[in-house]
Amino acid sequence: MEIKQPHSLLGQKLMEIFNLLYDAFGPRHWWPGDSPFEVIVGAILTQNTTWKNVEKAINNLKRANLLEPKALYRLPYEILVDLIHPVGFFNIKAKRLKAFLNFLFEEFQGNLEEMFSLEMEGLRKKLLSIPGIGPETADSILLYAGGKPSFVVDAYTRRILSRHGLIHEEASYEEIRELFMDHLPSDVGLFNEYHALLVELGKRFCKTKPRCKGCPLEVFE
DNA sequence: GACCAGGCACATC
């Protein structure tokens, strides 16, 4: 990837980490999904859940030709609960999907392109006001469905950064997001790969019990 | 059987 050099020291460190991860894992091709709408549905369904389970639910919706705003908007809640059962938290997630769809239809007549035509931080605030959409889900929607340069922070990101002394353990979501956004070029492709690479690193080496042997960031120890 | 997963809201202090 061609990324222009950040000028701050922190930016250089973040790019060093990125390059090590990219060399180790290669491009992640995120987000898995055929359409922006599918990405949004996946972002809500994957909250505190493994992607394997989300895939089953997405396939249920796909098979029923329901992975499209109007169809899902009209679908009765009880049927939705049934179709997304494998993800766990199905009652609450069905409500969250419905809450997003109500927002999409009330404010944008169900038109995602219209929604994404809003300025990024303004849209982010609107998304955050929907019950069930917190910062990580909002940023995933902006970045991976909308193609907007909003950095996504997750549990792995916090763990990895704090273990390498770049943040305190208690740093807030917004602090961590700003760390990346203030010190890296505002590049959608970079943000896309970076978050995906951190998740890959997290899954392999930085779970609650770390398995640091072979970790591409070992060089910093 | 305990622990964890690509969070979030809400209650309580």
Next chain:
DNA sequence: GATGTGCATGGT
């Protein structure tokens, strides 16, 4: 503002 808890399936 900080801390605790419910939500629930499926894999290690």
